[in-house]
Amino acid sequence: MAKAVGSSPTESIAIMTTTSIKDQIRKLVDLQVMDIEVYRLKSELRDRPAEIEAFKASFEAKKDKLKSLEDQLKAILVRQKGDEGELKSKEEAILKADGQLFQLKTNKEYQAKLLEIESLKADKSLVEEKILLGFDQIEAARKAVEVEKAVVASYEKEFQAKKKEADGMIAVANDQLKVKESQRSRLTPDVRPDILSRYERILQKKEGLAIVPVKNHACGRCFMHLTEQLIHEIKMHDQLVACDACARLLYLEDDL
Ligand SMILES: [Zn+2]
Numbered sequence: 585m586a587k588a589v590g591s592s593p594t595e596s597i598a599i600m601t602t603t604s605i606k607d608q609i610r611k612l613v614d615l616q617v618m619d620i621e622v623y624r625l626k627s628e629l630r631d632r633p634a635e636i637e638a639f640k641a642s643f644e645a646k647k648d649k650l651k652s653l654e655d656q657l658k659a660i661l662v663r664q665k666g667d668e669g670e671l672k673s674k675e676e677a678i679l680k681a682d683g684q685l686f687q688l689k690t691n692k693e694y695q696a697k698l699l700e701i702e703s704l705k706a707d708k709s710l711v712e713e714k715i716l717l718g719f720d721q722i723e724a725a726r727k728a729v730e731v732e733k734a735v736v737a738s739y740e741k742e743f744q745a746k747k748k749e750a751d752g753m754i755a756v757a758n759d760q761l762k763v764k765e766s767q768r769s770r771l772t773p774d775v776r777p778d779i780l781s782r783y784e785r786i787l788q789k790k791e792g793l794a795i796v797p798v799k800n801h802a803c804g805r806c807f808m809h810l811t812e813q814l815i816h817e818i819k820m821h822d823q824l825v826a827c828d829a830c831a832r833l834l835y836l837e838d839d840l
Contacts, residue, residue, distance in 0.1 A: 606821040609835045611775050612783055612795045618768045623792025625761040632750045632757075639746055643739045650732040657725040664718040667711055674708040779824065786832060795833040806830035 681701045688694045772780060786794035796804035798818065803810060808829035818825045818834055825834050 604821065605823060606840070608776055608779050609795070609821070609824070609833075610840050611771060612779070612833065613835060613840065615768065615771050615775065615783070616793070616795045618764055618771065619787055619792055619794070621764050622761065622768065623787075625757045625764065626792075628757045629754060629761070632754055636747055636750050639743055643736075643743045646732070646736050646739050650729070650736050653725065653729045653732050657722070657729055660718065660721050660725050664715065664722060667715050667718060671708065671711045671715060674704055674711060678704045678708065782824065783833065786826075790830065790832055793832060795835060796827075797837045798834055803827040803830060803832065803834065805832055810834070 678701060681697060681704060685694065685697050685701070688697055775783070783794045793805060798804060798810060798815065799807075801810055801815065802808060806827060806829050808827055810827070814825060814828075814834075815836070817823070818836055819839060826832060827834055
């Protein structure tokens with residue numbers, strides 16, 4: 585296949601005489617029908633995995649939150665166990681001091697022991713308050729863990745369903761893309777190489793839409809009003825005519 589890019593003007597003219605522009609536009613319109621689908625399928629194949637990744641990230645964040653709530657609960661339980669141990673040792677110390685009370689000889693020693701017992705009892709009631717508070721904290725922390733567990737479970741279910749759906753759609757889109765690309769490759773040899781490369785450049789820059797019909801004297805895509813002169817040029821079929829605003833190629837549906 586001869587490459588038109590960089591070919592000399594005489595070569596271009598020679599090719600021009602062998603293929604009519606009207607015929608080329610007809611082929612580009614057929615190609616565009618395929619390429620709309622190709623573009624749609626490629627977008628889907630690009631966007632779907634990204635959507636799933638984004639959902640997975642928020643699912644992972646929920647799991648992290650659950651883990652940190654579970655760690656908090658564990659820390660409270662450890663502290664509570666420590667406080668309970670401290671309470672036991674205070675109770676034992678009080679019992680021991682109570683037992684010693686009657687073995688003391690002097691009033692001074694007796695009064696000192698009484699003070700010691702009072703102080704132990706004050707410490708004990710502080711520890712008891714801490715333990716009571718701890719029970720409330722444990723209950724609240726357990727509740728928070730349960731709530732987050734339910735959130736994670738529902739996210740997991742949703743994630744698996746979304747992933748399954750996306751995997752299915754990706755497989756279908758890949759199949760369809762193969763079919764479309766193969767159909768497309770049967771059309772391209774009939775398009776002049778310079779025209780094909782211009783069409784494909786526009787296709788890439790313009791969201792998969794390179795050739796559009798004129799609708800009510802305007803570009804079928806960007807709706808820019810077209811002059812009588814431009815429409816006349818399209819009708820002449822001497823050359824490819826592009827929209828001044830969006831650079832897409834133009835054709836008249838009734839004219840083909
Ligand atoms: Zn336009």
